């Protein structure tokens with residue numbers, strides 16, 4: 442440990458890197474105070490960006506991570522700096538630009554201080570033992586909310602102490618709520634921590650098919666070796682064991698073999714063990730030996746956070762109001778929520794229109810019950826600006842060139858036509874008085890049908906903005 446010193450000692454200028462030694466000490470302090478899973482998930486990918494304006498700036502991958510580490514670890518990091526002699530430590534978190542992120546390799550973590558269950562070995566980048574796992578389903582990509590925090594905590598505990606914390610871990614919940622994601626997250630974590638451990642992920646359906654084939658082809662020894670020699674067995678949709686006597690029998694022995702050898706088992710299901718009909722009593726009771734935890738439907742804020750993380754991962758800049766609209770539309774299944782986001786982004790880019798609430802509602806209206814979306818003045822402004830290749834500020838600004846005046850008049854005309862706002866309200870929005878709006882409306886009305894370009898623009902914009910409302914009214 443270095444001798445305590447002020448955080449900013451030796452630092453000149455507005456921004457300076459704190460030395461790697463100090464950063465290593467900060468990480469060392471943090472690591473003593475949190476679990477290995479938390480450390481690997483949140484601190485290994487963090488980037489020391491130096492001190493700016495007296496605050497240590499740390500780079501994180503996305504805004505979800507930013508919010509999470511701020512809430513969970515800011516005080517701990519400030520303590521770490523205080524421990525190193527900083528008098529008034531401050532820490533801020535910054536989302537790293539995508540390109541920079543790609544170039545950042547996780548900082549080599551400092552060697553952990555001796556302690557139970559700590560592994561000093563640095564895992565290889567892509568261990569072989571996780572090839573059946575979906576690379577996206579990691580703890581880092583899992584948004585924690587009130588609906589899933591218990592399941593998440595249990596999964597973290599199991600990842601930290603496989604075979605010891607809760608065995609089996611039984612996760613249940615409705616379709617598309619993240620059961621598979623959490624199971625894989627444990628698998629990834631374990632694969633990184635212990636590259637030599639064997640991890641097997643299998644759906645109950647594949648397990649059954651494997652068994653049928655093994656029986657038919659006289660390969661039962663091979664089948665048993667496969668499933669009974671693993672360190673972590675993840676079995677999805679265990680409710681499908683119901684009514685399959687031979688599979689239940691075989692699974693019973695697999696379970697016992699693993700359990701007796703302290704190997705970790707994680708099961709997922711759409712219902713708790715007691716509700717799985719025609720499941721043998723001895724299996725049901727075994728499923729209840731460890732911990733049973735459920736995942737509920739996410740509430741609004743969690744849905745928005747999931748969408749935000751998805752948007753950032755695909756490097757799409759999506760306005761908050763659009764994310765909120767989607768989150769209001771899809772309320773239970775997260776797979777559908779993600780599908781809705783993809784649909785909205787594709788729709789906007791295929792039609793070459795800027796993403797707005799109105800566009801999003803339109804993109805989703807064929808698939809989901811249409812949502813009531815009132816066209817707002819800002820929707821008209823954005824759409825009109827995009828149509829004419831101008832910025833919203835130019836339209837609202839004081840420019841008097843025809844290229845700006847005509848679009849401004851079109852925007853005022855459409856606001857008057859499509860929203861319920863009064864002339865003075867529209868005037869205020871555009872920074873003009875009501876008589877200017879009145880003039881714009883009569884000017885555009887007069888030109889309609891005469892000026893071909895202007896008529897086409899008004900019709901295209903009205904179509905873009907109005908269709909959703911019409912569809913909602915069933916016209």
Ligand SMILES: Nc1ncnc2c1ncn2[C@@H]1O[C@H](COP(=O)(O)OP(=O)(O)OP(=O)(O)O)[C@@H](O)[C@H]1O
Nearest residue numbers: 582583584615616617618619620621622747775776
């Ligand atoms: N909390 C979460 N944070 C981020 N993404 C999530 C979260 N929960 C679910 N997802 C995403 O939602 C999708 C569906 O999740 P998953 O396949 O794990 O659901 P499931 O409960 O196993 O569904 P099924 O019952 O159909 O097997 C995945 O793309 C997953 O990454």
